[in-house]
Amino acid sequence: MESFLAALLLQAGYNAALVGIGAALLGFAAGAAGTFLFLRKRALVSDAVAHATLPGIGLAFIVLVALGGDGRNLIGLLAGSAVTAWIGLICVEWMARRTRLSEDAAIGAVLSVFFGIGIVLLTVIQTLGTGRQAGLEGFLLGSTAGMLFEDAVLIAIGGGFAVLATWLLRRPMTLVAFDPDYAAASGYDVRRIDIAIMALVMAVTVIGLKLVGLVLIVALLIIPPVTARFWTERAELVIWSAGALGAVSGYLGAAISASAPALPTGPIIVLVAAALFLFSLLFAPARGVAAALIGHRRFQVRVHRRQGLLALTREEPILEPYTLRLLTAEGLTRPDGVATEAGRAQAAKVARDEHRWEVARDIHQDAALTGRYDGLTPIEEVFTPDEIAEFDRRIGAPRAIEGPA
């Protein structure tokens, strides 16, 4: 625990502090840049892009060594990974656009083929004299052991550019993700904006290779936006909340892994992000599972309340004990089931809305709202005043509802 706190406060040594800051920056960039990937429903393309970095790493190493340089030069390796990632992305785009293959099939093909080539290259490199200490397999799951100041700077600069580009393109990307036809009709080049979304994802993938590795970077691109989506109905807030969630995951994950010797950084970061996701899934207001359960419970109450009130308007006895308890607790009936003054007034309103709903069902033959044509949601929340006025016009003047004799 102490070592965790120390890591949290950047007191656990130079390397741990670098890793923590780098992971937070990477998390922010990944969350923000991954948002439109998620909103455009192309999350899995990033998996293909990430796996397509591996042959680039191998090739870059071979080229660097052949040129007499240091095969472990990070910038050189990342540049190589960017090249093959781009080729992989173009392959997916081309197959989905020009052949009869669907995008998921294209993703599967590119992912496995590129990854296979990468593994072959890495195996070949192992047999080279210089390859033995290269540590290239660290790019699979990330490694923080040799994290240098320059690496953190690289993440900061690359991530900064990715966030800036996300901010700059947020409106065109929102349009394309929400309503591509409208975006095209407004003069936006949908294809180029789609490529920009993927280029951002690729940039984040490449700068994240060192820290979390190509297998897990996808999680940092996808989980934070999905988590953020639980909390807000506004695209712009999804971007920045996803960035914040990614940063928190990165920082916390790095601190946890620094506090114990055997905990790998990348996977721990992903697990922290997953924990935040799980919490949101369960407890987010409006969209969470708990909210859905509570909503269901409230719905049940409304059903019983309405049926009880309708029974009152029809002067029928209320038979179900739960209904009677509910109405009595609200002061709408006496415990023997006889309506109070307030109960009669409420019953009249329910009866009137019932008529309005009947008319509404007649007028609206529209599936989107069928679930809400229930007479339970206050009608004013579902229809505009002019729509309700139209229902009332069809119903005629209000009628008095007789109280129970």
Add this chain to the structure above:
Amino acid sequence: MSPDLTLAAQSGQPAPAAPDLAPLAVRGLTVSYGETPAVFSVDASFAAGAMTAIVGPNGAGKSTLLKAALGVIPRLSGEVTIFGAPIDAARDRIAYVPQRASVDWDFPTTAIGVVLMGLYRKVGLIGRLTGAHRATALACLDRVGMAGFAERQIGQLSGGQQQRVFLARALAQEADLYLLDEPFAGVDAATEKAIIDVLKHLRDEGKSVACVHHDLATVRDYFDRVLFLNVRRVAEGPVETTFTAENLNAAYGGRLAATHIDELQLASA
């Protein structure tokens, strides 16, 4: 020297065809999916300050015509001009209302958020959306009777309400030409009335409106002009003279029952 040539010499080179200044003019527009043309060599010119219905059977290429004119889908051939200018010079003068089906309804945005999208071009990439923009958007929502639903997530609205929000987004663009793809499909009667009122108001302000329309019974009440389309152009002109049984039969190829045609308030041919 023949007299013809003398004439040509006197009037200079034969003048190029005067540019069509109509709000939307297409010449020889052809679109195909694979090798089947969806729209074939259509010439059409939409009149300014009028409401035009684009009418034809399913698969006649009505939506395709609009989408291809706007560059949403690629054209095989043909020219498009907007007020006499190429389309990319006139984007700010067009507002498009796509079919409702083209949208991701679970998208994190609200009714007012959708209307604000209509201002994105005006605001640019780095401009800020200010309170004034929100006020504009709210005013547009109010014009379609949706001001009270501004903060509702877009998927929680009924089909008619969604259509109203889309119309409000088009209004926010303050365009001169409004192109709507089946605005009345699957909407309730109150929404249909709200939409047609707004469109007629636009027309009275001198704007031009064209709708892909499928309800033949309302063509006469709603529109000034009609374009009959069935892959090719069948007929075009004022509703009074063009909305005839003959043209209907030509466009629908006998797919309309005679009794149905009798019920329409047709122009006497």
